[in-house]
Amino acid sequence: MKIGVISDTHDRLETIQEALNIFKQQKIEMIVHCGDWVSPFTLEFFDQYCQKINLIVPIKSVFGNNEGDYRMINIRNTKLKNPIFFSPKIVLELKLYQQKIVVYHGHDTIILDALIKSQVYNTILTGHTHISRNEIIGKTLIINPGTTSHACLSKIIPNASVALYNSIENKAEIIQLISNFSR
Numbered sequence: 001m002k003i004g005v006i007s008d009t010h011d012r013l014e015t016i017q018e019a020l021n022i023f024k025q026q027k028i029e030m031i032v033h034c035g036d037w038v039s040p041f042t043l044e045f046f047d048q049y050c051q052k053i054n055l056i057v058p059i060k061s062v063f064g065n066n067e068g069d070y071r072m073i074n075i076r077n078t079k080l081k082n083p084i085f086f087s088p089k090i091v092l093e094l095k096l097y098q099q100k101i102v103v104y105h106g107h108d109t110i111i112l113d114a115l116i117k118s119q120v121y122n123t124i125l126t127g128h129t130h131i132s133r134n135e136i137i138g139k140t141l142i143i144n145p146g147t148t149s150h151a152c153l154s155k156i157i158p159n160a161s162v163a164l165y166n167s168i169e170n171k172a173e174i175i176q177l178i179s180n181f182s183r
Contacts, residue, residue, distance in 0.1 A: 001096050003029065003096075003166075003167060004032070004162060004164060005032050006031065006032070006034070007033065007064075007105075007144065008034070008035070008064065009037055009147075009149065011039050011041070011149075015150070016045065016148055017049055018160075019162045020053060023055060023162075030058045031058070031060070032060050033062075034062060034127035035064025036066045036067070036127060037063075040073045041076075044080065047080040047081055047082055047084075062086070062092050063087075064107065064127065065105060065107040065128070073086075090104065090111070091103060091115075099170055100121050100123075101125065103124075106126035107128045116140055119139055119140055122141065124141070124142045125144075129144060130151060130157075132144055132163070134173070141170055145163035146162070146163075147161070148160045159176050159177070160177040161175060
């Protein structure tokens, strides 16, 4: 299964749009968002743009550490044409093509390190740092798609990125978005 992995969108609509165009072009079969949607309107934009480009696939997500209004996000999510499945827990476990996958935003490094050291999962999808990562430790593939927000370590960065994950091969590719941040 081809999965589009996105994280730390932080309400940056133009780069979300670019990421969804890439996912459509790559014929992904699922989207996983690793948290930090931030505002409820971002979910609506995400849904509307997916409808516009006919990218109707399951969308699964965890919350990050920057969602502003969990209650309103949950209310608005129920009104979307293609509602997002939000994990009721801090992590989301998926089993796809014999791959045991966990999604965790990554804002507590003790938890993230424990998930990696456990070697229970074939793949960990994470975010939070805004730094892309595609690394194997032991038997576990760690994927951080980076960010679409053009910010990292409290600085503006020129690049934004997402990841494409192939669960059959258990391999990922980081895709740099073309848009550049302009002040």
